[in-house]
Amino acid sequence: MSRTLGPRPEHRAEAELRPLYKAHYRFQFLSAGFRSGLFTLLAAHPGLTRAEIAKRLEMDEQPTRVLLLGCTVAGLVSKDGDGYFITAISEPLAADVTDLPGAFVPFEHHLTYRAMSWFYESLKENTNVGLRRELPGDADTLYGRLAGHAELETTFHHMMGSVSRSVAADLARKLDLSGCRHLLDVGGGTAVNAIALARRWPHLEITIADLPTVVEAAGARIAEAGLESRVRAVGLDVFNDELPGGCDGVIFAHFLEIWSVDRNRMLLAKAARALEGGARVFILTPVQDDDETGPELAAYLSAYFQTIASGEGMVYTAGEYEQWLAEAGFDPAGRFYVGGLGDILVSGVRRTTAS
């Protein structure tokens, strides 16, 4: 009698949809592998057996077997004989957890995973139901609520800092600030962009404007970089306060996509009021394709803004930004890609007389 089962039968429609409706399992394999230290362990000790892994992770052997099966199926570990190995996909996860792509795992696990299950309700009610249901607090946005959750705020800024670092070096290389004396960095976060730009342009002063709880962390980063004489951070709410004066350039980096069309128009009008003719405004942002068919990251981010971050933003097209710039009194002055995540930089020059 044959001991093989022959070809495995397959329900085609089920198999095609499965990666979508089982996607949450794949994330749990990734997250548990990451949190348990499995990837770091296998990077340091390739070829460990299941029993050795169980002992090192301080887990019983059967749950370890469940974890290893999941991680193997997800391509996060490979098995050769009795030994387990890290793969090209999981190898970066054995490195610094505050850097890309590792910083995304705790961010997705602690901040977005449960909240995203309210996606449909967030669409129907046109607000961020996910945030309201999953993160205690009174503020309407994730950023406001994070102020009451220090650990989560750190997790968020590790993720955001890792994204910013991955584009900041390219931004500093490509953005010509030779004609700018004092740049205002609205929603500048923990100063990753400001530090890269200040290092590239030694004449440049930068003022970061962000929420008061974030300004403290920004100040520490600026001091670490030894840039206190040229870079400072001020606490404000950009929707309730006017922008600080005395600047001849404004940058909105990873900021406008958080907000609605109306608020973006209002923010660009505010920037126009703070600037004189000839001054420049810069928008660093992910973008949606003009034909609204992608890319994938734009779809994820848009769902995140709707369900969690603000309940009102999404990833817009480059053309929309240029239209809002023109309406606010800026002449669009070009666009180019920055970094490797599909961000673009759109610039505008303040018209001398607003029209």
Ligand SMILES: C[S@@+](CC[C@H](N)C(=O)[O-])C[C@H]1O[C@@H](n2cnc3c(N)ncnc32)[C@H](O)[C@@H]1O
């Ligand atoms: C997505 S992060 C971008 C950080 C930084 N610009 C970057 O590119 O890495 C958005 C930032 O906007 C800040 N923010 C949110 N709401 C704000 C408000 N009403 N006024 C000022 N800053 C705000 C957040 O604290 C956060 O640092």
